Amino acid sequence: MTHRPQDDTGLVAHGIDTTRPSVARVxxxxxxxxxxxxxxxxxxxxxMEVAPEAPIWARTNRRWLGDVVTWLAGxxxxxxFIDAGSGLPTxxxxxxxxxxxxxxxxxxxxxxxPSVVAHGRALLVDNERTQFTxxxxxxxxxxxxxxxxxxxxxxxxxxxxxxxxxxxxxGDFEETRAVVRRYVDALPAGSYLAVTHAxxxxxxxxxxxxxxxxxxxxxxxxPTLRFRTPAEITALFGDLELxxxxxxxxxxxxxxxxLSPDHDxxxxxxxxxxxxxxxARKD
Ligand SMILES: C[S@@+](CC[C@H](N)C(=O)[O-])C[C@H]1O[C@@H](n2cnc3c(N)ncnc32)[C@H](O)[C@@H]1O
Numbered sequence: 001m002t003h004r005p006q007d008d009t010g011l012v013a014h015g016i017d018t019t020r021p022s023v024a025r026v027x028x029x030x031x032x033x034x035x036x037x038x039x040x041x042x043x044x045x046x047x048m049e050v051a052p053e054a055p056i057w058a059r060t061n062r063r064w065l066g067d068v069v070t071w072l073a074g075x076x077x078x079x080x081f082i083d084a085g086s087g088l089p090t091x092x093x094x095x096x097x098x099x100x101x102x103x104x105x106x107x108x109x110x111x112x113x114p115s116v117v118a119h120g121r122a123l124l125v126d127n128e129r130t131q132f133t134x135x136x137x138x139x140x141x142x143x144x145x146x147x148x149x150x151x152x153x154x155x156x157x158x159x160x161x162x163x164x165x166x167x168x169x170x171g172d173f174e175e176t177r178a179v180v181r182r183y184v185d186a187l188p189a190g191s192y193l194a195v196t197h198a199x200x201x202x203x204x205x206x207x208x209x210x211x212x213x214x215x216x217x218x219x220x221x222x223p224t225l226r227f228r229t230p231a232e233i234t235a236l237f238g239d240l241e242l243x244x245x246x247x248x249x250x251x252x253x254x255x256x257x258x259l260s261p262d263h264d265x266x267x268x269x270x271x272x273x274x275x276x277x278x279x280a281r282k283d
Contacts, residue, residue: 016115020039021039021042021043022113023222024087024111024115024116027088029041043218050213050216051214051271060275061164061165064250064253067255067261068253068277069101071255073097079105080105080157081094081098081107081159082159082161083107083164084161085110086116086120086132088115088116088120094107107130108132108148108152110134117134138175140186156188158191159187163180167236168198171226180193190281192279193237198274199211199230207273207274210270210271211227214227230247233278237278240280242280247277247278249275250275252272
């Protein structure tokens with residue numbers, strides 16, 4: 001992927017400000033991508049001072065995305081996906097994974113980061129079953145009114161709403177719950193909600209200490225980022241019942257039909273609890 005020319009102020013086309021780190025580009029750096037700038041790399045390195053495993057989390061989260069989408073498109077027969085807070089295109093994006101299982105699968109990506117919007121549109125231009133919507137997910141009415149989203153939902157067929165490492169960017173807990181509830185209300189019966197979320201057990205133990213240190217590093221740059229307790233993350237699902245294995249460290253998530261993840265342990269015991277995953281079905 002090519003970078004757009006940068007002017008003296010650090011601003012590039014499409015409102016991309018390279019002088020301030022962006023969540024999507026920091027994540028891209030951890031995934032070994034090329035769509036990041038000096039400001040992103042500087043913050044990434046500060047994060048790695050307190051959490052050297054950050055690249056492993058990013059890779060593990062992407063593996064979860066691949067696993068969950070493969071399972072949803074295959075075993076669950078889901079043909080429609082909304083990837084909310086999609087991040088920069090990288091290897092094994094949702095449409096690639098879903099369409100590998102079912103060539104007829106449709107995907108709408110949503111993100112509000114200008115870097116993601118520029119790259120997302122460029123990547124997806126030749127795939128008629130894949131759309132990119134530039135929107136702020138904290139405005140569900142605007143998102144649901146978007147033509148691509150509305151069309152995906154209009155058929156009344158089950159949809160998978162995937163929110164990977166996105167909900168923890170909404171600072172207020174009640175607002176986060178309300179946003180999720182509004183989207184779930186709009187999903188047809190038989191739909192799925194799949195979430196990964198940063199966790200702080202809030203018990204003062206080793207995981208909480210890493211989470212607190214991380215927050216300290218990023219609080220000025222990402223002021224709305226919130227690590228939440230397992231109980232809070234579960235509460236974001238509202239009335240939906242979590243499918244087995246329930247809310248678990250992302251590295252431990254596996255489809256309900258499997259007994260365990262099909263990969264080896266990569267984490268030390270403590271830090272595995274910094275990102276949790278869960279999936280629920282709307283009956
Ligand atoms: C860490 S990336 C996660 C990427 C991908 N979902 C994954 O799990 O691999 C989080 C993404 O959420 C997006 N995001 C955060 N808040 C958002 C909002 N209010 N509206 C739209 N996108 C948002 C960011 O721009 C970023 O691209």
